[in-house]
Amino acid sequence: MRPLTEQDIRNSFVNCSKGEAKRLAVPRDLDERPWDDLDFLGWRDPGAPDRSYLVTERAGDLVGIALRFPSSHRGFLHRSMCSLCLTTHRGGGVSLMTARKAGAAGREGNSVGVYMCTDLACSLYVRGKKVPDSGARFEESLTLEEQIARATGNLAAFMDKLYA
Numbered sequence: 375m376r377p378l379t380e381q382d383i384r385n386s387f388v389n390c391s392k393g394e395a396k397r398l399a400v401p402r403d404l405d406e407r408p409w410d411d412l413d414f415l416g417w418r419d420p421g422a423p424d425r426s427y428l429v430t431e432r433a434g435d436l437v438g439i440a441l442r443f444p445s446s447h448r449g450f451l452h453r454s455m456c457s458l459c460l461t462t463h464r465g466g467g468v469s470l471m472t473a474r475k476a477g478a479a480g481r482e483g484n485s486v487g488v489y490m491c492t493d494l495a496c497s498l499y500v501r502g503k504k505v506p507d508s509g510a511r512f513e514e515s516l517t518l519e520e521q522i523a524r525a526t527g528n529l530a531a532f533m534d535k536l537y538a
């Protein structure tokens with residue numbers, strides 16, 4: 375994806391208030407992010423352990439999503455798979471994150487959940503630039519391009535639910 379600025383990121387959020395988007399913690403190392411290898415920018419909020427964020431493109435527009443996940447790791451499966459990039463992790467490596475829906479549905483309290491890599495590094499796992507604790511990813515018969523297309527398709531399907 376193209377490199378983003380702090381202002382791009384703050385302007386992109388679709389499921390939190392303008393005030394929240396203005397205050398939330400944006401990564402300080404945007405200049406050093408591996409943009410060419412990212413399908414989305416995802417990060418944890420260092421000041422709010424139950425929050426994370428992701429920003430990606432949808433039909434040419436930047437879309438930022440605020441996510442919440444349980445700070446308690448009780449009840450986690452020993453192994454679990456990210457529903458976006460299909461990487462298997464141990465322990466808390468996959469979290470059920472919830473996103474408030476965009477627009478009126480979100481203001482009424484509706485949200486959508488997704489099981490995804492807790493560190494939001496799906497793009498790097500797919501490309502083999504980061505290796506999960508559980509060891510190598512399973513052997514795929516798909517090419518790298520096909521795996522990237524599958525992960526971005528899964529992300530797009532999740533985002534569609536935010537607007538549904």
Ligand SMILES: [Zn+2]
Nearest residue numbers: 456459491496
């Ligand atoms: Zn993932």
